[in-house]
Amino acid sequence: MATLKDISAELGLSVATVSRALNGFPEVNQKTRDKVQEAAERLGYRPNRVAQRLVTGRSGMVGLIVKIKPDMSADQTFFEVLTGLTAGLAARDTELVLAVDQGEDAVAPYRRMIEKNILDGFILNEPVVDDPRVAFLLERKMPFVLHGTDRDDPPYPFYRIDNQKVAADAVDLLGHLGHRRIALINGRLRHHYAHERLEGFLKAMGRHGLSADLVSTENVVGSDAYMSALELLGLPDAPTAFVCASTPLADGVCRAIRDKGLRMPEDVSVVAHDDAMPLTKAVKFDPALTVTRSPLRDACEPLANMLMDHLNGTPTADLQVTLTAELIVRGSTGPAPKRGITV
Amino acid sequence: MATLKDISAELGLSVATVSRALNGFPEVNQKTRDKVQEAAERLGYRPNRVAQRLVTGRSGMVGLIVKIKPDMSADQTFFEVLTGLTAGLAARDTELVLAVDQGEDAVAPYRRMIEKNILDGFILNEPVVDDPRVAFLLERKMPFVLHGTDRDDPPYPFYRIDNQKVAADAVDLLGHLGHRRIALINGRLRHHYAHERLEGFLKAMGRHGLSADLVSTENVVGSDAYMSALELLGLPDAPTAFVCASTPLADGVCRAIRDKGLRMPEDVSVVAHDDAMPLTKAVKFDPALTVTRSPLRDACEPLANMLMDHLNGTPTADLQVTLTAELIVRGSTGPAPKRGITV
């Protein structure tokens, strides 16, 4: 493999000039630059990244630690995330190193990777409230970006959606349609996003002068949501609308509505948040699902770029991005039924 | 971050001695070694891998390029592979770098990674016949190990199962049970393993003096196998037994058998090869599936170790492993029915 020295010997130039010529420094003569580039091409020169990294102090690698949950099998989502991240990182000449979290202590794999001393930073996802990984990385001063947040006023770079607004938009839509009894089918409160959704829901309900007594949390999969919805629909003052934290949860809710002999949207309306995972497509629902939409895959490249910017010294304040999810009204929402429903 | 120089300054020793002490060289005085280790501990010394790699010429990273097929969603398998590989590599202080193959030319991502000049080797899987990636890596003299083979007499390290024997064992079992009309439901012949299975099937059928005219290839998913089996079962001289290349294919075959109003194993026997993927479990079949079994996840750690050995100069001949799959007889196979079946 040709080195800078080979090129410099070939052309009778110093290594420094060759380096600068190839790296586009302004102070090198155009003729020299041309010669150097030609020779580099001819000799098949490829910079030795290891040497570059030794001198720049960067490893050129960032870590992603994937948590393997025994119950869930990886869906296409994971590959989308992977594709997005590697694409974004490749554009900045950085590699993605993968490790596997096998359950134990959440920070253990991060500690291991840090001690190996080969990573410039991390990409974190699926934060829980006051995530211990976040605390650990902050303490060790290891750069990272978070997809989502783990607290209300985070001192680190993140890329998230406005989860309060997600819930509020859903409530506003349903409120304007005349619904008074609106239920929330939320995820696990250990996730910060679930907290935010709940808060947004409560505030919006308050603005509409509605009582927010129909709240179910800790729903993980569709069948949880199914059970929760069934129970809520059995109440004397049952909901006429559901706000769901995800499309899989909405799927469970829709099943419950059907099984109760109710129609959607005539009897009950449903709004869900849609991360646009390939498995449960909102448009595949019957009727198609009204959603707040924010494709997960859209987050990957920004995340990669933000991490690189962070490493290059961009101040944290400039790396805190909150997106607004788009509200897409489809067939699963309609005007509130004229009177209460009894089953 | 403490360096060797810091330790050497601290103790008034030379950097060389410190390095040797920490790396367990025999020529350093025990007292010195103790002092060095204590100081390293105290100062929190971690070797700078980049520097190590610059001098040793190794990057300490190997690549895995995952091919994303738009149709299939990743099953748990991928995570098992990932877990196995990272565990095996971590034990040898090596990281796994992931890249994504987005469809284009099969060798393109390998070329990209090679030109980046940061990988010591590759792990390849799912080879096709005369795999272009293999040809490319051989030509570039880039070390790799292959899970499976892409040709009959491979000049590279591999870890595979004896696919001819897989098919032969199935045929032998069925032959001894009195079956004369045995069908093969095979995968795509572009995969070398499918070739080998076919060859083993044909040879074994020949040994039993049976005509191997019931062969279906190019079955990718269960529904393909369903159609193929349906067609074969409609023939005048229909099969009384099926040999299937995988459990998902066996699932399709079983559906076809049921839909034809036939019983398993009374009317038709089924044997499949079982890579022990979590999605389609052989024991979940009714009756449980007779299989040749060879868990995919068992291959991961050996593969990682073989690649490391390969990098360390172990001759290729010592790194060509062929395992025999275990034959597990369960309820899906029984004696051939007394007379032919007509539907």
Place this chain on the structure above:
DNA sequence: TTCAAAATTCAAAACGTTTTAAATCTCATT
């Protein structure tokens, strides 16, 4: 023609480790 300024190039240091070859130390033998 001369000289200062600008443009360009250079030599050398630095990054943190491993490894080679040489130097020093220790200690038993003469």
Place this chain on the structure above:
DNA sequence: AATGAGATTTAAAACGTTTTGAATTTTGAA
């Protein structure tokens, strides 16, 4: 006390790059 073998340590080179500070060449004006 001198010798020499063995044990231990050292200085320095090497890996391939970037970068600093100095040196050289070129340019343009006086």
